[in-house]
Amino acid sequence: MQKRKLGILEIWNLSFGFLGIQMGFALQNANASRILQNFGADVHQLSWFWIIAPLMGLIVQPIVGHYSDKTWTKLGRRRPYFLIGALLASVGLILMPQADIFIAFLPALWVGAGMLMIMDASFNIAMEPFRALVADNLPSEQRTLGFSIQTVIIGIGAVIGSFLPYILSNFFGISNKAPEGTVPDHLVYSFIVGAIILIGSILITVFTTEEYSPEEMRAIEAEKSKKIDQIDIVEKESRLKDIFSDFAKMPETMKQLSWVQFFSWFGLFGMWVFTTPAIAQHFYNLPPSDSSSIAYNEAGDWVGVLFGIYNFVSVFVALSLPKIAKYIGRKRTHAAALGIGGFGLVSIYFMPNQDWLILSMIGIGVAWASILAMPYAILAGAINPKKMGVYMGIFNFFIVIPQIINALIGGPLVKYVYGDQAIFALVTAGVSLLLAAVLVVKVKDEDDKTLENDEITI
Numbered sequence: 001m002q003k004r005k006l007g008i009l010e011i012w013n014l015s016f017g018f019l020g021i022q023m024g025f026a027l028q029n030a031n032a033s034r035i036l037q038n039f040g041a042d043v044h045q046l047s048w049f050w051i052i053a054p055l056m057g058l059i060v061q062p063i064v065g066h067y068s069d070k071t072w073t074k075l076g077r078r079r080p081y082f083l084i085g086a087l088l089a090s091v092g093l094i095l096m097p098q099a100d101i102f103i104a105f106l107p108a109l110w111v112g113a114g115m116l117m118i119m120d121a122s123f124n125i126a127m128e129p130f131r132a133l134v135a136d137n138l139p140s141e142q143r144t145l146g147f148s149i150q151t152v153i154i155g156i157g158a159v160i161g162s163f164l165p166y167i168l169s170n171f172f173g174i175s176n177k178a179p180e181g182t183v184p185d186h187l188v189y190s191f192i193v194g195a196i197i198l199i200g201s202i203l204i205t206v207f208t209t210e211e212y213s214p215e216e217m218r219a220i221e222a223e224k225s226k227k228i229d230q231i232d233i234v235e236k237e238s239r240l241k242d243i244f245s246d247f248a249k250m251p252e253t254m255k256q257l258s259w260v261q262f263f264s265w266f267g268l269f270g271m272w273v274f275t276t277p278a279i280a281q282h283f284y285n286l287p288p289s290d291s292s293s294i295a296y297n298e299a300g301d302w303v304g305v306l307f308g309i310y311n312f313v314s315v316f317v318a319l320s321l322p323k324i325a326k327y328i329g330r331k332r333t334h335a336a337a338l339g340i341g342g343f344g345l346v347s348i349y350f351m352p353n354q355d356w357l358i359l360s361m362i363g364i365g366v367a368w369a370s371i372l373a374m375p376y377a378i379l380a381g382a383i384n385p386k387k388m389g390v391y392m393g394i395f396n397f398f399i400v401i402p403q404i405i406n407a408l409i410g411g412p413l414v415k416y417v418y419g420d421q422a423i424f425a426l427v428t429a430g431v432s433l434l435l436a437a438v439l440v441v442k443v444k445d446e447d448d449k450t451l452e453n454d455e456i457t458i
Helices: 008-015 018-038 043-050 052-070 079-102 108-137 140-170 185-208 214-224 242-248 252-282 294-328 330-350 354-380 385-395 397-417 423-442 448-453
Strands: none
Touching (some): 008 108, 018 079, 043 052, 043 252, 052 079, 052 108, 079 108, 079 185, 108 140, 140 185, 252 354, 252 385, 252 397, 252 423, 330 354, 330 423, 354 385, 385 397
């Protein structure tokens, strides 16, 4: 038995839930720092609060991946996980910007950080089963296309989430001002809208997508085992501690990609944490301690627009990735994209004013599109199908570990090395992406020989 090729609409529905997940991530990435600053966090403390997010990924995703490999319910194998994750994430989205309502019981800053933890843990419950679902349902020759379409949907969701506070403030008249210690209404309503769209988009995938049954997957594994000798089709009892043995036995391609992922996500984390204070200081001439003024909120809204632009660019880049990879290979495509993104981040320091940052975001959007698609397309061809979920979860180690390291050292670097000038954290992030671009050249792509058969028409 072989996996059947899916039509474009089927592939679209397969990943549609990512629209809501990424909308929630975009709201978090563009606004969590200023929300925490509104509740009293200093600039150099931001990365410490953000450490919650990668820690949740480190703990949650491998466990969810392991159990989703073994789950079979009326909703299937992966779908129960991202449905539960969406419901929990919506709670975090609604409550994080309204953490001050709990002020009688706990400091708003700690409640906000707790909601960030719940939100990110829930996103992680949903995310890797989604990536595994694409790998489960698509044949090898459609994987680049599948992950590229997923990237398009991610980009659309991120654009909506990033632009939403600016749109609500400037086109619907919702206030972007708030007393010190509280969050403006336009952010509160943005997070509520994000929660609603998250639930709706997940339900579309749940009700329009079918999964292969355990019997069908065993038949597919048996067929592929003729080609890949690492696959053991003999069933045995699976234990949670097997995650550690799976980690030790990870394919060579995965080990090589781990370093690429490390420097890619070290840079991305620095960008997400420090862009708002960096832009406020470097272009709006605000002191590091200013987090509640009208000018600071204007800077924060502009950062949301800039993040929306790089996500918007990523949509169109993702559409072209399969065709580019067909001619120059996945590795060269990913290396070029990372290099462009690295230069984009470094260029922020040299731009004459905040409007010119649109050019920097174009470069970052190119890298973001590739980061969301190419490593997974390369990895999927080197993984035992029986272990797809757990290895996708383990692969997340190399996304969250660099973020944890950046979270621990990023704040002290800004305070003690960069003199509270957050703009230099963005330059460091750019250099990190450039290192990733160099390292991707050494990765072995197991499916490289089949690229000429990839479906590239959308």
